[in-house]
Amino acid sequence: MDSVLRAAAVYFVLMLLFRVAGRRALGQITTFDFVLLLIISEATQNAMIGDDFSVTNGVLVISTLIFLNIALSLLKDRSRFVEKLVDGVPTVLVADGRLLEREMRKARVGVEDILHAAREKQGLERLDQIKYAVLEVSGGINVIPKDQK
Protein backbone atom coordinates (compact mmCIF):
# COMPACT_ATOMS: atom_id res chain seq x y z
CA MET A 1 0.00 0.00 0.00
CA ASP A 2 2.60 2.54 1.08
CA SER A 3 4.68 2.09 -2.10
CA VAL A 4 1.77 3.18 -4.29
CA LEU A 5 0.83 6.08 -2.01
CA ARG A 6 4.41 7.30 -1.69
CA ALA A 7 4.97 7.22 -5.44
CA ALA A 8 1.66 9.00 -6.10
CA ALA A 9 2.44 11.68 -3.52
CA VAL A 10 5.89 12.31 -4.98
CA TYR A 11 4.44 12.41 -8.51
CA PHE A 12 1.96 15.13 -7.66
CA VAL A 13 4.34 17.13 -5.48
CA LEU A 14 6.96 17.15 -8.24
CA MET A 15 4.35 18.10 -10.82
CA LEU A 16 3.20 20.99 -8.66
CA LEU A 17 6.76 22.18 -7.98
CA PHE A 18 7.83 22.11 -11.60
CA ARG A 19 4.62 23.79 -12.68
CA VAL A 20 5.18 26.57 -10.15
CA ALA A 21 8.83 26.87 -11.17
CA GLY A 22 7.68 27.81 -14.67
CA ARG A 23 8.60 26.69 -18.11
CA ARG A 24 11.96 28.36 -18.20
CA ALA A 25 13.11 26.30 -15.24
CA LEU A 26 13.94 23.18 -17.18
CA GLY A 27 13.16 24.09 -20.79
CA GLN A 28 16.72 24.75 -21.73
CA ILE A 29 19.02 22.76 -19.52
CA THR A 30 22.19 24.47 -18.39
CA THR A 31 24.92 22.63 -16.52
CA PHE A 32 23.53 23.80 -13.23
CA ASP A 33 20.00 22.71 -14.14
CA PHE A 34 21.43 19.31 -14.91
CA VAL A 35 23.12 19.05 -11.53
CA LEU A 36 19.91 20.24 -9.88
CA LEU A 37 17.99 17.54 -11.70
CA LEU A 38 20.40 14.88 -10.40
CA ILE A 39 20.09 16.11 -6.83
CA ILE A 40 16.30 16.22 -7.10
CA SER A 41 16.23 12.63 -8.35
CA GLU A 42 18.46 11.56 -5.45
CA ALA A 43 16.18 13.20 -2.88
CA THR A 44 13.08 11.86 -4.61
CA GLN A 45 14.41 8.34 -4.48
CA ASN A 46 14.63 8.40 -0.69
CA ALA A 47 11.10 9.72 -0.41
CA MET A 48 9.73 6.97 -2.65
CA ILE A 49 11.76 3.92 -1.68
CA GLY A 50 12.42 4.51 2.01
CA ASP A 51 14.28 1.49 3.34
CA ASP A 52 12.39 -1.05 1.26
CA PHE A 53 14.87 -2.38 -1.26
CA SER A 54 12.81 -5.28 -2.53
CA VAL A 55 12.27 -5.80 -6.25
CA THR A 56 8.52 -5.83 -5.60
CA ASN A 57 8.67 -2.32 -4.19
CA GLY A 58 10.64 -1.08 -7.18
CA VAL A 59 8.16 -2.60 -9.61
CA LEU A 60 5.21 -1.10 -7.74
CA VAL A 61 6.74 2.39 -7.57
CA ILE A 62 7.58 2.37 -11.29
CA SER A 63 4.15 1.01 -12.21
CA THR A 64 2.46 3.71 -10.15
CA LEU A 65 4.41 6.51 -11.83
CA ILE A 66 3.83 5.19 -15.33
CA PHE A 67 0.16 4.52 -14.63
CA LEU A 68 -0.39 8.03 -13.29
CA ASN A 69 1.28 9.42 -16.40
CA ILE A 70 -1.02 7.41 -18.66
CA ALA A 71 -4.09 8.34 -16.60
CA LEU A 72 -3.16 12.01 -16.75
CA SER A 73 -2.61 11.89 -20.51
CA LEU A 74 -6.06 10.34 -20.94
CA LEU A 75 -7.53 13.02 -18.72
CA LYS A 76 -5.77 15.73 -20.72
CA ASP A 77 -7.27 14.31 -23.91
CA ARG A 78 -10.74 14.62 -22.46
CA SER A 79 -10.46 17.92 -20.64
CA ARG A 80 -8.97 21.09 -22.08
CA PHE A 81 -8.93 22.57 -18.57
CA VAL A 82 -6.79 19.76 -17.14
CA GLU A 83 -4.42 20.10 -20.07
CA LYS A 84 -4.01 23.83 -19.43
CA LEU A 85 -3.58 23.22 -15.73
CA VAL A 86 -0.87 20.61 -16.18
CA ASP A 87 0.95 21.74 -19.31
CA GLY A 88 0.18 25.45 -19.45
CA VAL A 89 -0.49 27.33 -22.68
CA PRO A 90 1.84 28.68 -25.39
CA THR A 91 2.80 32.36 -25.19
CA VAL A 92 3.35 34.65 -28.16
CA LEU A 93 6.48 36.73 -27.52
CA VAL A 94 6.90 38.45 -30.88
CA ALA A 95 3.88 39.27 -33.03
CA ASP A 96 4.28 40.67 -36.55
CA GLY A 97 7.85 41.63 -35.75
CA ARG A 98 6.84 43.55 -32.63
CA LEU A 99 8.27 42.53 -29.24
CA LEU A 100 5.59 41.97 -26.62
CA GLU A 101 7.38 43.41 -23.59
CA ARG A 102 4.89 42.35 -20.95
CA GLU A 103 4.74 38.72 -22.08
CA MET A 104 8.52 38.54 -22.33
CA ARG A 105 8.99 39.97 -18.86
CA LYS A 106 6.41 37.69 -17.24
CA ALA A 107 7.77 34.61 -19.00
CA ARG A 108 11.33 35.63 -18.07
CA VAL A 109 12.48 35.53 -21.68
CA GLY A 110 14.99 38.12 -22.92
CA VAL A 111 15.61 39.43 -26.44
CA GLU A 112 18.84 37.44 -26.51
CA ASP A 113 16.89 34.21 -25.85
CA ILE A 114 14.70 34.91 -28.88
CA LEU A 115 17.74 35.74 -31.03
CA HIS A 116 19.40 32.55 -29.80
CA ALA A 117 16.41 30.49 -30.94
CA ALA A 118 16.28 32.43 -34.24
CA ARG A 119 19.95 31.71 -35.00
CA GLU A 120 19.75 28.10 -33.89
CA LYS A 121 16.59 27.04 -35.68
CA GLN A 122 16.21 29.44 -38.61
CA GLY A 123 19.70 30.82 -39.21
CA LEU A 124 18.38 34.38 -38.80
CA GLU A 125 20.71 37.28 -38.09
CA ARG A 126 18.62 40.18 -36.88
CA LEU A 127 15.52 40.87 -34.86
CA ASP A 128 13.75 42.50 -37.82
CA GLN A 129 13.80 39.17 -39.68
CA ILE A 130 11.52 37.62 -37.08
CA LYS A 131 7.79 37.60 -37.71
CA TYR A 132 6.63 35.51 -34.79
CA ALA A 133 8.31 34.01 -31.75
CA VAL A 134 6.39 31.66 -29.47
CA LEU A 135 7.27 30.19 -26.10
CA GLU A 136 5.87 26.70 -26.48
CA VAL A 137 4.30 24.52 -23.82
CA SER A 138 7.42 22.34 -23.88
CA GLY A 139 9.54 25.32 -22.78
CA GLY A 140 11.32 25.87 -26.09
CA ILE A 141 11.09 29.03 -28.21
CA ASN A 142 10.03 28.66 -31.84
CA VAL A 143 10.66 31.40 -34.39
CA ILE A 144 8.83 32.05 -37.66
CA PRO A 145 10.82 34.25 -40.06
CA LYS A 146 9.39 37.07 -42.17
CA ASP A 147 9.04 36.32 -45.87
CA GLN A 148 12.34 37.13 -47.55
CA LYS A 149 11.90 39.61 -50.39
Add this chain to the structure above:
Amino acid sequence: MAQKVLQKHGDLEIDEDPGFQDVAWTAERVGWAIMLLLLLAAVAGVFGNGPFSRAQTRTPEGGLSVDYPRFARMESADELELRVRGDRRATVEIDGDFSRDFLIESIQPEPVAQRPHRGGVSLDFEPGPGQAEQRVTLHLRPRRPGFPIRAEVGLRGEPRVEISTFVFP
Protein backbone atom coordinates in the same frame (compact mmCIF):
# COMPACT_ATOMS: atom_id res chain seq x y z
CA MET B 1 21.16 -8.29 -51.74
CA ALA B 2 17.47 -8.03 -52.38
CA GLN B 3 16.12 -4.51 -52.18
CA LYS B 4 13.55 -4.14 -49.42
CA VAL B 5 10.23 -3.10 -50.88
CA LEU B 6 8.81 -0.18 -48.96
CA GLN B 7 5.10 0.19 -48.60
CA LYS B 8 3.43 3.40 -49.70
CA HIS B 9 0.88 5.59 -48.03
CA GLY B 10 -0.08 8.12 -50.63
CA ASP B 11 3.24 9.54 -51.81
CA LEU B 12 4.98 8.52 -48.61
CA GLU B 13 7.37 5.61 -48.56
CA ILE B 14 6.79 4.24 -45.11
CA ASP B 15 6.80 0.85 -43.44
CA GLU B 16 3.28 1.05 -42.14
CA ASP B 17 1.48 -1.97 -40.79
CA PRO B 18 -2.03 -0.90 -39.78
CA GLY B 19 -2.99 -4.43 -38.72
CA PHE B 20 -0.04 -4.72 -36.36
CA GLN B 21 -0.61 -1.20 -35.08
CA ASP B 22 -4.19 -2.02 -34.14
CA VAL B 23 -3.09 -5.12 -32.27
CA ALA B 24 -0.41 -3.11 -30.46
CA TRP B 25 -2.94 -0.43 -29.47
CA THR B 26 -5.29 -3.04 -28.10
CA ALA B 27 -2.43 -4.67 -26.21
CA GLU B 28 -1.52 -1.28 -24.70
CA ARG B 29 -5.02 -0.81 -23.38
CA VAL B 30 -5.11 -4.32 -21.95
CA GLY B 31 -1.78 -3.52 -20.30
CA TRP B 32 -3.23 -0.37 -18.71
CA ALA B 33 -6.10 -2.37 -17.26
CA ILE B 34 -3.67 -4.95 -15.85
CA MET B 35 -1.58 -2.16 -14.32
CA LEU B 36 -4.67 -0.68 -12.68
CA LEU B 37 -5.62 -4.07 -11.19
CA LEU B 38 -2.03 -4.60 -10.01
CA LEU B 39 -1.97 -1.21 -8.28
CA LEU B 40 -5.37 -1.74 -6.67
CA ALA B 41 -4.12 -5.09 -5.38
CA ALA B 42 -1.01 -3.35 -4.08
CA VAL B 43 -3.09 -0.74 -2.25
CA ALA B 44 -5.12 -3.56 -0.71
CA GLY B 45 -1.87 -5.12 0.47
CA VAL B 46 -1.52 -8.22 -1.68
CA PHE B 47 2.17 -7.36 -2.15
CA GLY B 48 2.72 -6.62 1.52
CA ASN B 49 2.16 -3.51 3.66
CA GLY B 50 -1.59 -3.12 3.49
CA PRO B 51 -4.82 -4.10 5.23
CA PHE B 52 -5.01 -7.39 3.31
CA SER B 53 -1.45 -8.40 4.16
CA ARG B 54 -2.09 -9.12 7.85
CA ALA B 55 -3.46 -12.33 9.27
CA GLN B 56 -4.43 -13.39 12.79
CA THR B 57 -4.41 -16.75 14.47
CA ARG B 58 -4.32 -18.22 17.96
CA THR B 59 -3.08 -21.38 19.56
CA PRO B 60 -5.67 -24.15 20.12
CA GLU B 61 -5.61 -23.57 23.88
CA GLY B 62 -6.12 -19.84 23.37
CA GLY B 63 -3.17 -18.66 25.44
CA LEU B 64 -1.38 -16.97 22.56
CA SER B 65 -2.67 -14.84 19.68
CA VAL B 66 -0.45 -14.00 16.75
CA ASP B 67 -0.87 -11.14 14.28
CA TYR B 68 1.55 -11.86 11.46
CA PRO B 69 2.20 -10.75 7.87
CA ARG B 70 0.53 -12.98 5.30
CA PHE B 71 2.39 -11.14 2.55
CA ALA B 72 5.78 -9.53 3.05
CA ARG B 73 8.70 -8.35 0.96
CA MET B 74 12.29 -9.43 1.19
CA GLU B 75 14.55 -7.03 3.10
CA SER B 76 11.59 -4.86 4.04
CA ALA B 77 10.63 -4.09 7.63
CA ASP B 78 7.60 -5.96 8.96
CA GLU B 79 6.00 -6.83 12.27
CA LEU B 80 4.80 -9.86 14.18
CA GLU B 81 2.56 -9.14 17.13
CA LEU B 82 2.13 -11.58 19.99
CA ARG B 83 -0.55 -11.42 22.66
CA VAL B 84 0.15 -13.62 25.60
CA ARG B 85 -2.71 -14.13 28.05
CA GLY B 86 -2.04 -14.83 31.69
CA ASP B 87 -0.36 -12.94 34.51
CA ARG B 88 2.58 -15.31 34.90
CA ARG B 89 5.89 -15.64 33.15
CA ALA B 90 5.37 -17.26 29.76
CA THR B 91 7.68 -18.79 27.18
CA VAL B 92 6.86 -18.31 23.53
CA GLU B 93 8.58 -20.69 21.14
CA ILE B 94 8.89 -20.12 17.42
CA ASP B 95 10.01 -23.22 15.52
CA GLY B 96 10.95 -23.82 11.92
CA ASP B 97 13.85 -22.02 10.34
CA PHE B 98 12.57 -18.80 11.76
CA SER B 99 15.95 -17.38 12.76
CA ARG B 100 17.39 -18.13 9.34
CA ASP B 101 14.43 -16.79 7.37
CA PHE B 102 13.80 -13.64 9.37
CA LEU B 103 16.13 -11.11 10.87
CA ILE B 104 14.70 -10.06 14.23
CA GLU B 105 15.67 -6.40 14.45
CA SER B 106 14.12 -5.68 17.81
CA ILE B 107 11.54 -6.95 20.27
CA GLN B 108 9.31 -4.55 22.16
CA PRO B 109 9.13 -4.94 25.08
CA GLU B 110 12.33 -6.90 25.44
CA PRO B 111 11.95 -10.49 26.64
CA VAL B 112 13.51 -11.31 29.98
CA ALA B 113 15.32 -14.21 28.32
CA GLN B 114 16.00 -15.28 24.77
CA ARG B 115 17.35 -18.67 23.72
CA PRO B 116 17.87 -20.51 20.47
CA HIS B 117 15.23 -23.16 19.97
CA ARG B 118 15.21 -25.79 17.19
CA GLY B 119 16.15 -23.38 14.44
CA GLY B 120 13.93 -20.69 15.87
CA VAL B 121 13.83 -18.76 19.09
CA SER B 122 12.39 -19.16 22.54
CA LEU B 123 11.36 -15.95 24.28
CA ASP B 124 10.49 -15.51 27.95
CA PHE B 125 8.12 -12.69 28.83
CA GLU B 126 7.17 -11.49 32.26
CA PRO B 127 4.08 -9.33 32.66
CA GLY B 128 4.11 -6.21 34.79
CA PRO B 129 2.17 -6.36 38.07
CA GLY B 130 -1.57 -6.65 37.61
CA GLN B 131 -1.39 -7.27 33.87
CA ALA B 132 -3.53 -10.05 32.47
CA GLU B 133 -2.21 -9.79 28.95
CA GLN B 134 1.10 -8.93 27.30
CA ARG B 135 1.44 -7.43 23.87
CA VAL B 136 4.80 -7.93 22.27
CA THR B 137 5.94 -6.69 18.86
CA LEU B 138 8.73 -8.38 16.94
CA HIS B 139 10.24 -6.14 14.28
CA LEU B 140 11.27 -8.44 11.46
CA ARG B 141 12.96 -8.32 8.09
CA PRO B 142 12.57 -11.34 5.80
CA ARG B 143 15.97 -12.50 4.63
CA ARG B 144 14.91 -14.56 1.64
CA PRO B 145 11.93 -14.82 -0.68
CA GLY B 146 9.55 -17.62 0.27
CA PHE B 147 6.50 -19.12 -1.39
CA PRO B 148 5.65 -19.28 1.48
CA ILE B 149 7.92 -19.39 4.53
CA ARG B 150 6.33 -21.43 7.31
CA ALA B 151 6.94 -21.39 11.04
CA GLU B 152 5.18 -22.72 14.10
CA VAL B 153 4.41 -20.63 17.15
CA GLY B 154 3.20 -21.65 20.55
CA LEU B 155 3.64 -21.49 24.28
CA ARG B 156 6.06 -24.00 25.80
CA GLY B 157 4.48 -27.41 26.25
CA GLU B 158 1.32 -26.47 24.37
CA PRO B 159 0.22 -27.27 20.81
CA ARG B 160 1.58 -25.06 18.09
CA VAL B 161 -0.16 -22.96 15.48
CA GLU B 162 1.29 -22.54 11.99
CA ILE B 163 1.97 -19.17 10.49
CA SER B 164 2.92 -18.85 6.85
CA THR B 165 4.23 -15.77 5.13
CA PHE B 166 4.51 -15.33 1.39
CA VAL B 167 7.67 -13.29 0.95
CA PHE B 168 7.98 -11.46 -2.38
CA PRO B 169 11.50 -11.00 -3.71
